[in-house]
Amino acid sequence: xxxxxxxxxxxxxxxxxxxxxxxxxxxxxxxxxxxxxxxxxxxxxxxxxxxxxxxxxxxxxxxxxxxxxxxxxxxxxxxxxxxxxxxxxxxxxxxxxxxxxxxxxxxxxxxxxxxxxxxxxxxxxxxxxxxxxxxxxxxxxxxxxxxxxxxxxxxxxxxxxxxxxxxxxxxxxxxxxxxxxxxxxxxxxxxxxxxxxxxxxxxxxxxxxxxxxxxxxxxxxxxxxxxxxxxxxxxxxxxxxxxxxxxxxxxxxxxxxxxxxxxxxxxxxxxxxxxxxxxxxxxxxxxxxxxx
Amino acid sequence: xxxxxxxxxxxxxxxxxxxxxxxxxxxxxxxxxxxxxxxxxxxxxxxxxxxxxxxxxxxxxxxxxxxxxxxxxxxxxxxxxxxxxxxxxxxxxxxxxxxxxxxxxxxxxxxxxxxxxxxxxxxxxxxxxxxxxxxxxxxxxxxxxxxxxxxxxxxxxxxxxxxxxxxxxxxxxxxxxxxxxxxxxxxxxxxxxxxxxxxxxxxxxxxxxxxxxxxxxxxxxxxxxxxxxxxxxxxxxxxxxxxxxxxxxxxxxxxxxxxxxxxxxxxxxxxxxxxxx
Numbered sequence: 001x002x003x004x005x006x007x008x009x010x011x012x013x014x015x016x017x018x019x020x021x022x023x024x025x026x027x028x029x030x031x032x033x034x035x036x037x038x039x040x041x042x043x044x045x046x047x048x049x050x051x052x053x054x055x056x057x058x059x060x061x062x063x064x065x066x067x068x069x070x071x072x073x074x075x076x077x078x079x080x081x082x083x084x085x086x087x088x089x090x091x092x093x094x095x096x097x098x099x100x101x102x103x104x105x106x107x108x109x110x111x112x113x114x115x116x117x118x119x120x121x122x123x124x125x126x127x128x129x130x131x132x133x134x135x136x137x138x139x140x141x142x143x144x145x146x147x148x149x150x151x152x153x154x155x156x157x158x159x160x161x162x163x164x165x166x167x168x169x170x171x172x173x174x175x176x177x178x179x180x181x182x183x184x185x186x187x188x189x190x191x192x193x194x195x196x197x198x199x200x201x202x203x204x205x206x207x208x209x210x211x212x213x214x215x216x217x218x219x220x221x222x223x224x225x226x227x228x229x230x231x232x233x234x235x236x237x238x239x240x241x242x243x244x245x246x247x248x249x250x251x252x253x254x255x256x257x258x259x260x261x262x263x264x265x266x267x268x269x270x271x272x273x274x275x276x277x278x279x280x281x282x283x284x285x286x287x288x289x290x291x292x
Numbered sequence: 293x294x295x296x297x298x299x300x301x302x303x304x305x306x307x308x309x310x311x312x313x314x315x316x317x318x319x320x321x322x323x324x325x326x327x328x329x330x331x332x333x334x335x336x337x338x339x340x341x342x343x344x345x346x347x348x349x350x351x352x353x354x355x356x357x358x359x360x361x362x363x364x365x366x367x368x369x370x371x372x373x374x375x376x377x378x379x380x381x382x383x384x385x386x387x388x389x390x391x392x393x394x395x396x397x398x399x400x401x402x403x404x405x406x407x408x409x410x411x412x413x414x415x416x417x418x419x420x421x422x423x424x425x426x427x428x429x430x431x432x433x434x435x436x437x438x439x440x441x442x443x444x445x446x447x448x449x450x451x452x453x454x455x456x457x458x459x460x461x462x463x464x465x466x467x468x469x470x471x472x473x474x475x476x477x478x479x480x481x482x483x484x485x486x487x488x489x490x491x492x493x494x495x496x497x498x499x500x501x502x503x504x505x506x507x508x509x510x511x512x513x514x515x516x517x518x519x520x521x522x523x524x525x526x527x528x529x530x531x532x533x534x535x536x537x538x539x540x541x542x543x544x545x546x547x548x549x550x551x552x553x554x555x556x557x558x559x560x561x562x563x564x565x566x567x568x569x
Contacts, residue, residue, distance in 0.1 A: 013466035014459060020472070021379060028375040029387070031368050034416070035440055036393050039405040042415065046408055085314050092307035096299055104311070106551060110319055113547040115501025117521035118540045121528065122322035125329050130533055132325065157318055179301050189302035211395070218398025220504035225525060238400040238504070245404050245508065254408075257401040264396035271396075272389040 043261045047254035058252035059259070066232045067240035068259065070148070074223075074236065075216040078156040082212055086163025087205070091197075093164075094171030095179070105168065111160045119157045120225025123150055146228030151236065154222035159212045166208030167201055174200055203278045210274065214267040218260060323544070330541040333534055341538040346514055347523060351542075353431055354520045358499035361438035365495045366488060368439075369446025376447070377454040391447050394440055399504025406437055407508040429511025434519065437505040442495030449491035453484050486561035490554060497550040501543065 016024070048055055058064060089108060093101060111119065126132050127144040137144060144150045178200070182192040198205075220238040227234045229243065237256055244253035330338065341347065375381075376388050394402065410417045410427040417428055427433050457480065465475040503521040510517045520543060527536035 014462040014475075016472050024371060025375050025379055025381060028368075028372045032372060032387060032390065035443065036390055038415070039402060039409060039440070040393060040397070042409050043401060043405045046405075085311065088307040088314075089311040092304060092311050095301055096304045096308075098308075102555075104315075106555065107315060107320065108311075109551070110323070113497050113501070113551050114323070115503065115521050115540075115543055115547070117503050117524050118326070118501070118543055121524060121536055121540050122326050124528065125325045125533065125537065126322055128533075130531075153318075157322070160318060176299065176301060183300050183302075192301070193303070214396045218396075218401070220398060220400040221502075221521065224503070225528065238398045241398075241400050241404065242508075250408075253404060257398075257404060260398045260401050264393065264398070264401075267396040268389045268392055271392065272385070 040261065043254055043257050046250060047258040049254075050251050054251055055255050055258075058255035061252065063231050063235065064237075064240060064252070064256055067235045067237045067256070070151070070235065071217055071237040074148070074152050074155050075213060077152050078159060078216050079209060079213050081156060082159055083163055083205075083209060085160070086165075086167055086208060089164040090167035090171050090201075091193075093168050094174075095176050108164050109161050111157050116154075116158055116219065116221030117225055119222040120154050123153050123157075123226055127153075145226050146230065147234060150226035151223050151234060154226045155216050155219050158219050158222050159216045162212035162215065163205065163208035166204050166211070170201055170204040171197075203274055203281065207271065207274045207278075210267055210270050214264065217263060326537060326540055326544060329533070329537045333538060337534070338538050341535045342542055346518070347520075347539060349515045350518050350520045350523050353434065353517065354500055357431060357434040357438055357519075358496050360435050361442055361499050362492050362496040364435075364439050365442045365446045366492045369443060369491060369495075370450055370484070370488060372443075373447045373450040373454055377451060392444050394442075395444050399441070399502065400508075402440055403437060403505040403508035406440060406505065407433075410436060410509060428509050429513070429517065431510075431517050433509035433511065434506055434517060437509050438499040438502060441502050441505055442499050445495040445498065446488065446491035449487045449494065450484055453487040454480075457483055486557055486564070489557045490561075493550055493554050493557065497547065497554075500546060500550075 015021075047058075093104060124131060124145055127137060127150065128134055129138065129145070131145075144153070178196050179192050182196050183189075187195070218238055219236075220242070223236055224239060224242075227236065227239060229235060229239055231240075231243070235243070237260055241253050241257045241260070244250075244256065333341075372391065376384065376391075407414075407428055409415050410420075410433060412418065412421050412426060412428065414428070417426075420427055425432070427436055461479050461483075462475050465479050470478065501521060503519070503525075506519050507522055510519060510522075512518050512522055520539060524536045524539050524543075527533075527539065
């Protein structure tokens with residue numbers, strides 16, 4: 001019924017007048033044009049304002065390269081860790097019934113509502129020189145704040161809910177029948193997970209990873225608090241963009257920003273592709289149900 | 293569903309235990325550090341920090357700008373969601389994908405791009421300056437940045453609701469003699485209201501904590517265009533941990549209140565939805 005009613009051609013009685021449609025459409029597109037398209041285009045325009053040569057120069061600069069390298073390293077550490085957590089959390093929450101489930105979901109969502117600056121601050125309070133563990137860390141010569149581990153921690157905090165949040169509703173909707181059947185047929189727990197659950201959730205998982213990855217590469221506020229902005233050492237690309245911008249080195253700043261904007265565009269394309277795949281899969285499943 | 297169903301599936305203890313340990317280590321214990329640190333301040337000290345002129349001005353700006361931006365997003369988000377669900381036009385898929393740009397684009401990048409556009413010598417700023425409006429380096433700039441950041445929240449919460457709205461309801465309204473405006477007000481709007489409120493609250497919550505996109509365009513003039521997260525960073529740079537903690541605790545409290553509000557809206561929505569069935 002659902003499919004029929006949404007795809008059906010709307011009758012004139014449930015359509016707006018033509019001029020209203022045009023007005024709404026123009027209004028929406030103008031708003032998006034001003035607020036989304038123009039800023040996006042301006043990044044590339046500013047980066048290339050003085051020509052390609054200066055653009056490449058800015059990107060090849062050692063500090064820019066090391067910033068990009070740090071950003072990728074931090075992402076490569078924090079996304080897989082949150083991936084394992086997301087699957088574990090979704091398995092516990094979606095496949096089992098227990099008390100306090102909604103409280104647990106709320107707690108997992110917590111980093112979404114906490115300001116990134118506050119997220120950075122809490123790690124400074126624990127690991128910083130004046131923090132709880134500060135004296136002990138100093139005695140053992142371990143640096144967390146103003147060093148890479150702090151950046152990884154802050155990034156893990158802000159990207160913490162992404163994958164779990166994508167998987168929990170998906171796995172809840174899928175239920176446990178297929179896993180139960182596998183268990184009854186003698187599969188072990190891990191076999192069930194690898195052969196039944198994982199193939200079922202692969203698109204949702206990928207979707208979560210894409211979102212988590214985008215945020216991890218772009219995080220600014222939380223990382224800014226814990227990084228110390230040491231060039232070539234603890235400077236991620238978003239922080240490098242800020243430093244260059246504040247030095248009035250606009251071309252270089254926008255050149256680095258354009259790399260991040262390109263990654264954002266790749267993210268959007270990948271996200272749309274995954275959505276399209278999910279739709280296709282759902283349509284195929286629906287067709288299979290009709291045939292049987 | 294009240295009963296805890298025994299399950300044949302394995303791995304609950306492992307998955308649940310791992311979730312709790314990781315959640316505690318990464319989120320809960322560090323957040324409690326903030327609260328515990330605050331309790332080391334006396335109430336008078338806490339109040340002195342939080343009620344100082346500069347901090348109060350920052351709270352007012354952060355709240356005011358976030359509220360205005362969320363209201364703009366409420367209307368613009370509904371409009372965009374409506375257009376994306378109801379009308380077909382060339383390039384619709386691209387527009388739909390582009391709505392998520394503020395989620396995907398690093399906030400610092402958004403910040404410098406918006407600043408360049410709205411600065412007095414920028415593409416939009418120049419035109420507005422002729423009208424006597426200055427956006428960048430003024431509170432209005434904060435509103436622009438927060439509107440950018442919050443847009444996808446409303447669109448993405450309202451879109452699925454509009455998509456699932458049954459056409460029969462609108463046809464029935466038309467049969468009973470309602471015009472389109474009446475149908476919108478009495479049928480469509482009430483159905484979309486919980487989603488609109490959820491999106492509004494999400495955008496508002498995000499705006500209050502937002503840092504990266506705002507600091508470039510705000511100009512950060514004390515008492516005029518300085519936001520709360522920037523004050524926290526300022527205190528930290530002066531090694532005033534107690535001051536930073538006090539301001540951050542107030543922000544954390546606000547976050548909790550907003551989470552509660554979102555949960556209440558969703559509970560209300562679920563109840564209404566359940567009753568209709």
